[in-house]
Amino acid sequence: MKIQIDKKKKIPLYKQIAEQIQAQITSGEIPGGFPFPSERQLADALGVNRTTVLNAYKELKADGLMASHVGRGTVAVSAENGRPGRTGYPKEPIWEYLYSDYVKNHDPFDVNKYLEIANQKDVISFAAGIASFENLPVQAFAGIEKELLSRQKELLVSPVAGFSSLRKAISSYMQKRSCFCQPSEIMVLSGSQQGIDLVARAFLNPGDLVLLEEPSFFPAIQSFRAAGAKMMAVPMEADGMDMDILEQLLSRYRPKFLYTMPTYHNPSGICMSLPKRIRLLEMAAGYGIPIVEDDPYGELYFDGQPLSPLKSMDTNGCVLYLSTFSKTISPGLRLGWICANKKLIQKLCTIRQLMDLHTNCVSQQIVERFLTGGGMADYLSLIRREYEERRNIMTGALSKYAPPGLSWNIPSGGYYLWCTLPDGLSAEVLAPKAAEKGVAILPGMPSYLTGQKGESHIRLNYTFPPKNRIAEGVRILCNGIQELIRMQKEEMWPAAHEINPIL
Incomplete structure (x- = not known):
């Protein structure tokens, strides 16, 4: 069973699920008697609310394509004769239901996409924890x-x-x-x-x-x-x-x-x-x-x-x-x-x-x-001097371009600056905004046990990006932060100036 949903479409999500299952039952790709996952299992796999799957299943049952039986769960009904056929299985295993507890417990944060961004030609990457390729x-x-x-x-x-x-x-x-x-x-x-x-x-x-x-x-x-x-x-x-x-x-x-x-x-x-x-x-x-x-x-x-x-x-x-x-x-x-x-x-x-x-x-x-x-x-002596210079370039650029409310530390070694964003600004919103402008950053959320704690932080690496582009990248990032702050204020303005009737 293969289901792909698009949350940008105007078609309700439960309709998208029901239509795709219906098409697979009608074509014979899902045979009669095929055991469907529970509403909760499918909701977890698709990243939707359980009610969405429940409504999809209700529609399919109303159309006679799905039936629930005590001890057997919910199964497909053969489109040919309107009753459950022989038990069958799809050609491809349903991978998401076969994963071990190890995989299910695994944090979904994907570092690979940041490594891929770092390797793109025109991106200034402050995200990846990688040494300088220039040295x-x-x-x-x-x-x-x-x-x-x-x-x-x-x-x-x-x-x-x-x-x-x-x-x-x-x-x-x-x-x-x-x-x-x-x-x-x-x-x-x-x-x-x-x-x-x-x-x-x-x-x-x-x-x-x-x-x-x-x-x-x-x-x-x-x-x-x-x-x-x-x-x-x-x-x-x-x-x-x-x-x-x-x-x-x-x-x-x-x-x-x-x-x-x-x-x-x-x-x-x-x-x-x-x-x-x-x-x-x-x-x-x-x-x-x-x-x-x-x-x-x-x-x-x-x-x-x-x-x-x-x-x-x-x-x-x-x-x-x-x-x-x-x-x-x-x-x-x-x-x-x-x-x-x-x-x-x-x-x-x-x-x-x-x-x-x-x-x-x-x-x-x-x-x-x-x-x-x-x-x-000798090499360690070289890169200590090099990385200190890069740190100073980054902190100098932040001092020049940072909007009010953006703060950062000045480490005495290592790879990273740890920045705190202006009040109300989320790293989850900033990261894609910065990527659009050609700058990659690492949001703070995956570094916390509860992701919400990291929403106000970003990590900036100064060792990997070309030295002559660090200041440019900081300027672009800070401009993106300022744009989000302006958008935030514009959204709040009407509510702040709304006149309530006196009753």
């Missing part, structure tokens, strides 16, 4: 073909945890940030998002509780929700999570784990202060709660020296550390890693081997060569 480290890739051909064995297959030589190189890399770990405590991943998914699969049963910051990294929210977990949000302050609220939640609910991005947080850009880091680790140890530390931006600091990762301060083994080279070397490498207790790494490997077996061998070779050859340190 790729070509030295990491130069001559790689010849080297790979000389190491053909290592292109065949990798251990599940990654090549031992790369794990050793990552271990040395982490030691420079005071995270002292062994190669056996590291697993190479296809991006750190895979690590979030692995942690969810390893620890979460449906109904388990996870604590996380709000706003938070929306793919993490999606992963935990898909696993059937319950989530509770800890509000963010200027220097990280509200620790008093966190302690109340820990003492009362004892969650499975806490997920946090303490350094140059996505989407807010906030960096957790040292006192809060110390207190967080004390509480985690006291309550026996693991911390999943997501640290993709820790090396991208602009002002002074960065704070040490939670992992470097963890003396009780509470922290599972995630990071990635996708935010530094190249987004297309899709290579990250997780650092945790050796026994936990082994357990994660048994789960991971059912997914993709191991990370791409070529990516592993490129990253290993870049780390051991000394190119990483």
Whole structure:
């Protein structure tokens, strides 16, 4: 059964549904005896009100094309003889009724459309969380073909945890940030998002509780929700999570784990202060709660020296550390890693081997060569300067073009500005308006457990768009905001000046 509705048409939705089902029964595409989904199931699948489907079914029953039977539900009536025929099924399965609970729990927010927008030629994209394509480290890739051909064995297959030589190189890399770990405590991943998914699969049963910051990294929210977990949000302050609220939640609910991005947080850009880091680790140890530390931006600091990762301060083994080279070397490498207790790494490997077996061998070779050859340190220095300049261009343009009521933070590192829109303006309305004008933004809604909380926020990425178009993009975006504000005022004006009769 295939049904497509168009809410822009003047034909009532129940009529559109009834007419399409009627046509399929009459043509024989839906055979007699075909079991229809319940009104609620079809309404959910089509994204309409249950009453709409109920009215469509009533019309079909009145026309003798549908009948309800105790124990059998609602079935199609053969158009040829006016009575139920033999039980049959359509040629194509009804996919939406076959999906697992994992898919049904999955957040419908689609990041792919923002990646597609980012790749369009004439769009200035502030939406995608992608590194600058103008500053790729070509030295990491130069001559790689010849080297790979000389190491053909290592292109065949990798251990599940990654090549031992790369794990050793990552271990040395982490030691420079005071995270002292062994190669056996590291697993190479296809991006750190895979690590979030692995942690969810390893620890979460449906109904388990996870604590996380709000706003938070929306793919993490999606992963935990898909696993059937319950989530509770800890509000963010200027220097990280509200620790008093966190302690109340820990003492009362004892969650499975806490997920946090303490350094140059996505989407807010906030960096957790040292006192809060110390207190967080004390509480985690006291309550026996693991911390999943997501640290993709820790090396991208602009002002002074960065704070040490939670992992470097963890003396009780509470922290599972995630990071990635996708935010530094190249987004297309899709290579990250997780650092945790050796026994936990082994357990994660048994789960991971059912997914993709191991990370791409070529990516592993490129990253290993870049780390051991000394190119990483120089490259990080370059992109820190570059991204700080881009941040300054964006904040300068906002200061010049922003309408009253638009506010933003100035992060000391990372990728993003987190903006608060003028009162009454919704990011859900602004995003398509900006896209029409050639600027892509990410609305704040998917970063909250309850989407309405994020309607007044947008995230702007300053690393990906061409440097010479950042100011132009900000100007276009701000003009769009001003247009919406004017439209808002025009809609409100008559009501504000309406004269009511005196009775």
